[in-house]
Amino acid sequence: MTITFDALPCPESPLRRLDPRWKLAALLVSTALAAALRTPVPAALALLGALVLAATARLPGRWYLRRVAAVALFVGLFILPLPFLLDGPGPKLGPVAVSWHGLGVAGFVAGKALTVLTLMLVLLAAAPLEDTLKAAHALRVPGLLIQLAVLSYRYLFVLAAELGRLRVALRVRGYRNRANRHSYRTVGHVAGTLLVRGYERAERVGQAMRCRGFRGRFHSLAQFRTRAGDVAAFVLLVGCASGLLAWDLSKR
Numbered sequence: 001m002t003i004t005f006d007a008l009p010c011p012e013s014p015l016r017r018l019d020p021r022w023k024l025a026a027l028l029v030s031t032a033l034a035a036a037l038r039t040p041v042p043a044a045l046a047l048l049g050a051l052v053l054a055a056t057a058r059l060p061g062r063w064y065l066r067r068v069a070a071v072a073l074f075v076g077l078f079i080l081p082l083p084f085l086l087d088g089p090g091p092k093l094g095p096v097a098v099s100w101h102g103l104g105v106a107g108f109v110a111g112k113a114l115t116v117l118t119l120m121l122v123l124l125a126a127a128p129l130e131d132t133l134k135a136a137h138a139l140r141v142p143g144l145l146i147q148l149a150v151l152s153y154r155y156l157f158v159l160a161a162e163l164g165r166l167r168v169a170l171r172v173r174g175y176r177n178r179a180n181r182h183s184y185r186t187v188g189h190v191a192g193t194l195l196v197r198g199y200e201r202a203e204r205v206g207q208a209m210r211c212r213g214f215r216g217r218f219h220s221l222a223q224f225r226t227r228a229g230d231v232a233a234f235v236l237l238v239g240c241a242s243g244l245l246a247w248d249l250s251k252r
Contacts, residue, residue, distance in 0.1 A: 008125050011058040015126040020135035022230040026237040027123040033241035034115050040108055042248040047111050049240060050118040057126045067121060068114065075113045079106040129153060134222040143217050155205075159198055166190050 010016060015023065034046040054064065083090070088101030123132065130150075137146050170186070177183055 009060050010128050013058040015057045019230040020127050020131045021138050022234045024135045026234040030237050030241040031119045033245045037248045039248050039251045042244040047115045050115045053122050054118050057122045071117050079109050082106040
């Protein structure tokens with residue numbers, strides 16, 4: 001098993017050609033509205049719409065499924081017990097009773113999580129990350145937050161490469177990961193070494209940035225231009241999400 005951080009895909013698609021500012025605003029508003037849904041049918045339509053957007057953005061299937069699987073491991077910790085914890089009629093599996101209501105709630109939560117995740121993956125992969133962050137800065141997101149996001153994303157790859165070198169060094173010396181005290185102590189030493197090296201690198205990078213005149217402000221030279229298609233896409237996405245929320249409110 002290797003620990004790697006893949007660069008975000010940016011396939012050519014109709015969504016990529018939209019102005020990043022309008023695309024960012026539309027997807028964030030649509031995600032917030034989709035997260036507010038509380039009835040099954042509007043939530044199912046929101047999921048369908050998110051999958052249509054993912055197909056329109058031409059997200060790589062393997063890249064998308066790997067991230068869905070990673071989030072599913074976390075979400076599953078919360079939704080798998082629901083059929084056994086919520087009361088209601090349902091079949092019995094020996095001494096254990098399964099609730100149909102619990103199954104419905106688990107499916108509803110899983111569907112909403114998939115909807116939100118899909119919309120966020122579309123946002124991240126439908127344009128280069130630097131364009132999305134510049135668009136966020138153009139929408140008056142504080143520059144300090146943008147700078148922190150840029151540095152965090154960049155140095156995830158640096159730390160991953162450093163960890164890869166440490167793992168190679170361990171394997172060259174005959175280390176094999178096993179469930180014993182020696183392995184636990186070695187993993188602790190590796191984690192400590194990685195933290196120390198990361199701190200030292202951060203100090204060197206900070207000094208280099210200050211020598212180049214960095215004062216903690218985010219500067220962007222990106223020039224955005226609004227076109228009719230950008231406004232139409234924003235109105236379409238936000239309008240559909242708003243319509244689903246209005247329908248959802250009427251059904252409660």
